[in-house]
């Protein structure tokens with residue numbers, strides 16, 4: 135494989151073809167060769183770059199300089215000045231030097247939405263690396279590799295205030311620094327795309343819509359911590375994600391954006407896909423590592439944490455898909471830019487998946503700290519069928535349930551826990567007043583009993599007993615004392631379970647007991663369902 | 671281990687070919703099981719033994735992994751595996767009625783396989799298509815926004 139210090143992308147979209155881009159491309163190839171640069175500079179024809187009224191357009195990377203209305207007669211000057219001497223040919227950049235290349239400073243507004251993670255989703259052809267590059271793709275990687283030291287990269291991520299979007303909200307920069315500081319002959323970057331939290335499908339859509347952003351983010355992480363190998367662990371059910379990622383990896387390798395000596399920097403990075411086989415607990419980072427090692431995906435005892443002792447015992451960064459998708463824009467635009475979104479304590483945006491009894495279901499990206507009320511009524515279009523809002527579960531099945539009194543709580547990683555819930559993966563399940571609390575609680579508890587891996591006793595036994603007690607109440611066989619038992623058992627599980635699965639399983643039930651206790655009591659004491667829907 | 675039908679499954683040469691593709695690395699076990707199952711439809715006792723000896727690891731280890739993950743099966747299954755999500759987002763939007771419609775239409779309970787070996791009906795955890803809940807997956811195809819009325823129409827495509 136060959137490596138190039140510069141790439142000249144020639145737009146091959148129809149409007150540019152009509153303006154003669156093929157001739158420009160051929161002239162560029164010939165001139166680059168004539169000046170003996172053909173081993174350093176690669177000329178590539180791409181899909182549409184956007185500014186079709188300015189064609190033919192070309193972009194020179196890694197700088198990202200866009201030249202417009204380029205004629206065959208301009209080619210020798212571009213090669214001589216820009217590619218040989220590193221000077222921009224100003225007469226060809228026009229008034230707005232980056233016309234048509236969308237900058238992050240001008241985000242696309244969709245109602246209250248703010249798009250950082252989803253910047254390219256639905257905007258570019260995800261199977262085209264050129265389209266990704268035309269939207270500043272791989273520029274952050276180029277910047278890191280050519281202008282920044284690994285420590286600067288970590289510092290920038292730390293300063294951005296980015297915390298992990300996989301649920302645990304651990305500060306990403308700090309996590310990277312543990313692995314960077316670990317002394318080892320081999321380190322790894324793992325992208326967690328196991329996405330098993332019920333109600334969550336954001337990672338799937340990010341991977342399907344913008345696979346290159348994940349490869350770029352992982353390569354940056356690799357550079358920052360000193361890892362040259364990455365794995366993406368994708369759920370086996372995500373057929374299209376796996377396919378698109380596979381294509382993206384091949385494309386990036388072909389352009390020398392993955393592989394050895396990227397941008398001539400001496401840094402090498404490779405990515406492989408690993409397919410999951412259906413186990414929620416494999417989303418837990420050490421379960422995921424066990425699974426990649428070819429074992430049962432049972433979580434390990436921590437410490438040691440993966441940051442110092444992870445995959446094959448080597449220091450390993452594990453990050454969620456959405457966390458990684460935030461990395462390129464943070465590095466490209468700087469931490470201060472990132473901090474203008476969201477809240478002081480929790481900067482940036484959050485991708486949520488809206489499900490349940492809500493008019494507009496789907497994927498949204500909003501500033502961190504937005505209230506549930508705004509999401510439901512301004513973006514989600516409210517509750518359909520003329521019904522009333524009853525509760526929302528935030529953070530997926532491992533999260534808590536909030537009643538209508540808490541509709542104005544800001545949703546971020548620190549405020550929701552104060553109310554017993556969690557932001558988690560960003561799943562928002564909205565439920566209207568037709569649902570019986572006990573019936574929903576049983577559904578939640580069935581999930582955890584099924585997904586507990588059985589390694590530790592508090593979770594294996596606890597999830598089964600929680601389900602058993604709730605199922606009894608649902609059948610009208612509850613007894614006084616059951617609710618206290620649920621509470622106590624839940625508290626024991628929270629402090630004694632090995633991993634987050636057993637620790638989180640009691641969260642939904644505890645919040646339901648806190649905010650909807652009377653409904654449980656009606657089932658136990660009066661053998662009656664206040665909503666009349668659960669068939670007791 | 672469940673005694674599996676001896677005739678079904680995958681031939682040793684095929685297993686050997688798959689193992690070679692992964693350079694007989696034990697850490698590729700999950701990928702190997704994916705490939706063998708794709709070939710044979712399920713992971714038979716013979717296949718598991720073959721994999722274990724090929725990777726030079728205990729049979730119990732291969733069996734342990736094969737039974738840990740829900741996408742793997744050590745028993746033969748129907749030609750079409752219908753995976754039904756009954757997690758909260760699907761539950762809230764009526765997954766129960768979908769389960770009942772499927773059971774009625776196929777004449778088998780959840781977990782069962784039709785006598786002609788065509789369909790297996792089973793629960794799955796969240797499929798990650800909750801925006802179109804309730805949802806099911808038939809082999810690799812996902813169907814969303816289901817109603818009990820649509821169930822027979824979808825099954826017709828496979829009958």
Ligand SMILES: Cc1cc2nc3c(=O)[nH]c(=O)nc-3n(C[C@H](O)[C@H](O)[C@H](O)COP(=O)(O)O)c2cc1C
Nearest residue numbers: 298299300326329330417418419453454457634635
């Ligand atoms: C039972 C369980 C399931 C999890 N599932 C996922 C998952 O599907 N995706 C994910 O990114 N993190 C998941 N996590 C969190 C990971 O353990 C880990 O914190 C995360 O991948 C770290 O990445 P981040 O710092 O970028 O969030 C899960 C945790 C537990 C306890």
